[in-house]
Amino acid sequence: MSTLYHELTNFTEWLLGLVASLLDWTKLGFLSDFGDWLQTEPVVTLVATLLVAVIFLITAMMFGLCFIWEERKFLGRFMDRRGTQVGMLGFFQNFADGIKVVLKEHIVPKDSDHALFEMAIFAYLASTFMLFGCIPFSDNFAVFPNVNLAVLLGIAIFSFGPFAILVGGWASNNKFTLIGGMRAAAQLIALEIPLLLCVVSVVVLTGDLSFVGIVSWQEHNIWLIVPLFIGAVTFFVASVGESERIPFDLPEAEAELVEGWATEYGDVRWGLQMASDYFRAYILCGLFTMLFLGGWAGPDFIWAEAWYLAKTFIVFFFFIWVRAATVRIRTDQILKLGWRRLLPLAVLNLFVAIALKLAGVF
Amino acid sequence: MSDEMWVNMGPQHPFNHGLWNLRVRLNGETITAAEPIIGYLHRGWEKMVENRTYSQIVPLADRLCYGSSLSWNHLYCLSAERLYGVEAPTRAKYIRVVALELQRITSHLCWLMAVGTDLGSYTIMTWTIRERELFLDLLCQLSGARMTYNYCRIGGVRSDIPENFERDVNRTLDEFEKRLRDIEALCDENEPFLMRTVGIGKIDAKTAMNLGLTGPIMRASGVEMDLRRLDPYEVYQDMKFDICYATDGDVYARYRVRIDEMRESAKIVRQALAEMPKGPVRVKVPRCPPKGTVACHVEDPRGESLMYIVSDGTERPYRLKVRSPNFVNLSASPAMLLGFKISDVPAIMGVMDMCIGETDR
Numbered sequence: 155m156s157t158l159y160h161e162l163t164n165f166t167e168w169l170l171g172l173v174a175s176l177l178d179w180t181k182l183g184f185l186s187d188f189g190d191w192l193q194t195e196p197v198v199t200l201v202a203t204l205l206v207a208v209i210f211l212i213t214a215m216m217f218g219l220c221f222i223w224e225e226r227k228f229l230g231r232f233m234d235r236r237g238t239q240v241g242m243l244g245f246f247q248n249f250a251d252g253i254k255v256v257l258k259e260h261i262v263p264k265d266s267d268h269a270l271f272e273m274a275i276f277a278y279l280a281s282t283f284m285l286f287g288c289i290p291f292s293d294n295f296a297v298f299p300n301v302n303l304a305v306l307l308g309i310a311i312f313s314f315g316p317f318a319i320l321v322g323g324w325a326s327n328n329k330f331t332l333i334g335g336m337r338a339a340a341q342l343i344a345l346e347i348p349l350l351l352c353v354v355s356v357v358v359l360t361g362d363l364s365f366v367g368i369v370s371w372q373e374h375n376i377w378l379i380v381p382l383f384i385g386a387v388t389f390f391v392a393s394v395g396e397s398e399r400i401p402f403d404l405p406e407a408e409a410e411l412v413e414g415w416a417t418e419y420g421d422v423r424w425g426l427q428m429a430s431d432y433f434r435a436y437i438l439c440g441l442f443t444m445l446f447l448g449g450w451a452g453p454d455f456i457w458a459e460a461w462y463l464a465k466t467f468i469v470f471f472f473f474i475w476v477r478a479a480t481v482r483i484r485t486d487q488i489l490k491l492g493w494r495r496l497l498p499l500a501v502l503n504l505f506v507a508i509a510l511k512l513a514g515v516f
Numbered sequence: 517m518s519d520e521m522w523v524n525m526g527p528q529h530p531f532n533h534g535l536w537n538l539r540v541r542l543n544g545e546t547i548t549a550a551e552p553i554i555g556y557l558h559r560g561w562e563k564m565v566e567n568r569t570y571s572q573i574v575p576l577a578d579r580l581c582y583g584s585s586l587s588w589n590h591l592y593c594l595s596a597e598r599l600y601g602v603e604a605p606t607r608a609k610y611i612r613v614v615a616l617e618l619q620r621i622t623s624h625l626c627w628l629m630a631v632g633t634d635l636g637s638y639t640i641m642t643w644t645i646r647e648r649e650l651f652l653d654l655l656c657q658l659s660g661a662r663m664t665y666n667y668c669r670i671g672g673v674r675s676d677i678p679e680n681f682e683r684d685v686n687r688t689l690d691e692f693e694k695r696l697r698d699i700e701a702l703c704d705e706n707e708p709f710l711m712r713t714v715g716i717g718k719i720d721a722k723t724a725m726n727l728g729l730t731g732p733i734m735r736a737s738g739v740e741m742d743l744r745r746l747d748p749y750e751v752y753q754d755m756k757f758d759i760c761y762a763t764d765g766d767v768y769a770r771y772r773v774r775i776d777e778m779r780e781s782a783k784i785v786r787q788a789l790a791e792m793p794k795g796p797v798r799v800k801v802p803r804c805p806p807k808g809t810v811a812c813h814v815e816d817p818r819g820e821s822l823m824y825i826v827s828d829g830t831e832r833p834y835r836l837k838v839r840s841p842n843f844v845n846l847s848a849s850p851a852m853l854l855g856f857k858i859s860d861v862p863a864i865m866g867v868m869d870m871c872i873g874e875t876d877r
Contacts (some may be wrong), residue, residue, distance in 0.1 A: 233642035329523050333545065333858070400636050401708045404859070412530055480708040482636030484859040485545060487711055 255425030274322030334414030344492035534872025672798030731819025
């Protein structure tokens, strides 16, 4: 149990105790019983977990938003301009955009499949928000820090995205969204396999499927980017593709598909979908940091969380650099890249990991 | 349900530069048929000018194309001069060449900007508009406007070049040639850029000639056709420059041709400024031209543009026909698009340098 958990459990106990005493004061038998039930162990744990999750979600979302800001500023510099200037260092641009999308009208296309249209975007967003929970900031600040299969869970939730995209693209009843949805599904699946193989190589070396285990292994031995350099590069390329960013932003290639699978979405749904791309990029950067850059491990003069965030922001800087330097490539080229280049590289990397493990280097 | 579907890319679509529609039939993502549809921006320009006097048409000619208004302006003035039977003073001709080539550079930079956004690289876009700004400043010094210059007059140019113009132009060109190398590095040494352009939208020389293509697209197919050399107007016969051409006929070749052309244009500007004689910049012309017809064609940044004027001896033209290079190039687009993917549409149509103002007129 982390300290955050501990403190919030205490807080919840106090809060529920307060509620129970208020209920007791009414002198109504069933309310007193309800108050007693509120103070039982499972309820306290549930409420404490929810509190942790909400705090964690908001924190992670704020840093996800910082990614948008980072991209705006750095992309601006790459392009020889200043980037956004709203508020302090352009930091309030996100809030301005957020207010704007919230105030927009919600439009559903007449001939769309209404239920699926509404559901798909929420499924997509839910999978993104669920991902936040999987990536701990440190062994202290996390929703479930030391779950054994955390890595696997994260990847599993990640692979839920293509379904939502495909359904959303189909339900919009628009040719562009349909093509975009198809592309997204094809691309995400093609890149997911090399991504997973890179994760497997890490798991082979560290022998652990929890982030805490992987990070502490790297703390004691070496950052995995050194022995598994091929894997790190493969993972990086695959994650640029997974987060649907230039040069792999085919699913929403605005030059040919308007806005890809999200063309028909408006208002806050579109805003969150757009932010969700950055959240996913943030999560992939976080994964990269965890798997290859030693996670929150670092000298003690700042917090572990700060180390984690600093590394994540640096990884995202490379994402931005790639975006600034390249143009969008075609679907068939992405698939070719995924199957013919990244997959063999990932397999090679897995062999390296197995060889290192068998030779007893680590 | 058939396996193929028609997709309307336009008239409101992010890849359209201007208001037009490209209908493509897709089999999966492969294009099996394409049909450009224009007419959304038809302003009746040719009819409109029949009710204007010859001098009133000069600023209207600017409005034919927002990307390279000066070349249309100049084309109109040149054809009107031939109709009137007057000739601009030599100094005016040199000034026109300088202005035209500066305009060609801005137009090509504007084109590269559009290609950048089409291919998804906003860095190419911002870098090229940054460079374009330098030339817009020069043209602004020359004419006082950034977009519709209204600089040429029937019988010369509106005013002489401003003070220190030669110095400013040379400085700008020095800086520009340096920065153009950066832009080239950004594109040519960029593997994704090459993946998107090499071998796409191929057209061989014979097809290009049969389809009536002109300009950089024609030259990229290996045909050395440049009206500045073949049928020199103004003082192009005295200018030393190479005709830029490539033989591959794909999108990348078209890109290369335009980049090289910017260099050649810079060379022409330098030479014209150095050799510019002293003298008047404008001659008087009568109010009404003699009865007759004239056809005059020049090398627009986009290809061969032609104006055909029929005069009945009054102060207004009886008929004025414009041949837009883009109109012809656009009609040839299905031949370029067939068999390629929908993702190649922005690349192929982007390097076309679409300008609907002159296409629809």
